[in-house]
Amino acid sequence: MDDRMLQPSGSAGSMVYQRLKQQIVSLELPPGTSLSEKETSLAFEVSRTPVRESFVRLAQEGLVLVLPQRGTRVSLIDSEQVEEARFMREQLEKAVVRLACGAFPEERLAALEHNLEQQREAIQRQDSKNMFELDEEFHRILFDGCRKSGTWNVIQQMNAHFNRTRILWLWTDPHWELLYEQHRQMFLAIKQQQADQAERIMMEHMRLSIANLPVLKERYPEYFK
Amino acid sequence: MDDRMLQPSGSAGSMVYQRLKQQIVSLELPPGTSLSEKETSLAFEVSRTPVRESFVRLAQEGLVLVLPQRGTRVSLIDSEQVEEARFMREQLEKAVVRLACGAFPEERLAALEHNLEQQREAIQRQDSKNMFELDEEFHRILFDGCRKSGTWNVIQQMNAHFNRTRILWLWTDPHWELLYEQHRQMFLAIKQQQADQAERIMMEHMRLSIANLPVLKERYPEYFK
DNA sequence: GGTTCCATACTACCATACAAGTATGGGAGT
DNA sequence: ACTCCCATACTTGTATGGTAGTATGGAACC
Numbered sequence: 001m002d003d004r005m006l007q008p009s010g011s012a013g014s015m016v017y018q019r020l021k022q023q024i025v026s027l028e029l030p031p032g033t034s035l036s037e038k039e040t041s042l043a044f045e046v047s048r049t050p051v052r053e054s055f056v057r058l059a060q061e062g063l064v065l066v067l068p069q070r071g072t073r074v075s076l077i078d079s080e081q082v083e084e085a086r087f088m089r090e091q092l093e094k095a096v097v098r099l100a101c102g103a104f105p106e107e108r109l110a111a112l113e114h115n116l117e118q119q120r121e122a123i124q125r126q127d128s129k130n131m132f133e134l135d136e137e138f139h140r141i142l143f144d145g146c147r148k149s150g151t152w153n154v155i156q157q158m159n160a161h162f163n164r165t166r167i168l169w170l171w172t173d174p175h176w177e178l179l180y181e182q183h184r185q186m187f188l189a190i191k192q193q194q195a196d197q198a199e200r201i202m203m204e205h206m207r208l209s210i211a212n213l214p215v216l217k218e219r220y221p222e223y224f225k
Numbered sequence: 226m227d228d229r230m231l232q233p234s235g236s237a238g239s240m241v242y243q244r245l246k247q248q249i250v251s252l253e254l255p256p257g258t259s260l261s262e263k264e265t266s267l268a269f270e271v272s273r274t275p276v277r278e279s280f281v282r283l284a285q286e287g288l289v290l291v292l293p294q295r296g297t298r299v300s301l302i303d304s305e306q307v308e309e310a311r312f313m314r315e316q317l318e319k320a321v322v323r324l325a326c327g328a329f330p331e332e333r334l335a336a337l338e339h340n341l342e343q344q345r346e347a348i349q350r351q352d353s354k355n356m357f358e359l360d361e362e363f364h365r366i367l368f369d370g371c372r373k374s375g376t377w378n379v380i381q382q383m384n385a386h387f388n389r390t391r392i393l394w395l396w397t398d399p400h401w402e403l404l405y406e407q408h409r410q411m412f413l414a415i416k417q418q419q420a421d422q423a424e425r426i427m428m429e430h431m432r433l434s435i436a437n438l439p440v441l442k443e444r445y446p447e448y449f450k
Numbered sequence: 451g452g453t454t455c456c457a458t459a460c461t462a463c464c465a466t467a468c469a470a471g472t473a474t475g476g477g478a479g480t
Numbered sequence: 481a482c483t484c485c486c487a488t489a490c491t492t493g494t495a496t497g498g499t500a501g502t503a504t505g506g507a508a509c510c
Contacts, residue, residue: 236462236463236464237463237464238463238464271464271465272464272465272466273464273465273466274463274464274465274466275463275464275465278463292472293471293472294470294471294472295471295472295473296473
């Protein structure tokens, strides 16, 4: 667990890719930041080849924009793509949580409960970073329990823009308690197999994250397209 | 210079990527085919670098499997991923066709109608390849008309396995007339804004494509995981 | 002052050489 | 005949030099 922080996984290319992705999604590398193969290769102490490989992968996910012979930049947040990602997640999460109400492995249900406890602790510690990770983890467990983990991975690819706005909003207005409460209610609904109830909460949960996008565009105009 | 590049989308890397992807999805390169950077670079008359770049992108989409220091091969079709892709498409296409029944640009509606005409002609010509393309195009127009083209692109990434089974099934049982009829009925439902009707047809349309996956696994066992 | 042109310093793209891991086939030893 | 070992020919991973396209700043000119 600690080792992956130092040397994430396998090849140098994968390492650079994972580190850059984490830095971009966490806004440590703000939208619009210009990168370059050479500069990045120096920073990570590898050659340009694995850096270039990571750029290709990041570009495919829309996290960076490569302009041939001109440069590479962290992509700006595109409001339309944010809305699309939210739409996509709403549809799929609704369907998944409904599946979960029909059948959900006992072990995964326990994992959800454990995750909820961790969320409560993270909120008490005011640990936003951990809280965000646990939020992601909660939904991942949902998909995994329904044997739809591949779907979750695909969602992740489009979530680049969506997640960054979520982080921005949580900077301006930490509303972890509400998110926690929604997670808890979803857990109960699944446990009691109340599909309609679960789907309704999930819908609110998803729409919550998008409500005031205009506010964010005004507060952080340089981050948006 | 290089007239053989019929679709020279910019860089050599992109060219190789597009060509390989097309060959893989169309089963021209069957699942399990082993590739190699060197061999491919010779075939496309480029160096290993752009080939490697294309491999990275294809691997990210799950179209090829790269085993470090061992080789690269076209990925086998994974039944679970096929089912997941179908699930994903069903949820998203249902939601989109419902949106379309609420509001759909006149111009896009005309595009659908034109597409239907082309489908009929392709069926008469027994042009399976064109028919498949028109099928894809039909659904793409749907997403595009609802301003969800980004969603369609993400779907495409997971569709690698799903599409290959669809092609396999169409090899064994060409049922273009039924697909055309479903497309036509969806078009009518959208035009008359009958959301429930449209959603129902779309659901049947999606489930049709998956019905007899066991038959395919028996007929083409070497293509499946 | 304002415009044009060009040297320069970038950039990503590509080709190539080398490094390191892996499968394989043949020969030595038993 | 069978096992083990190792040379060898693969594979992908990495480093690096060169190429072509692009932005930029300053000089020359109007």
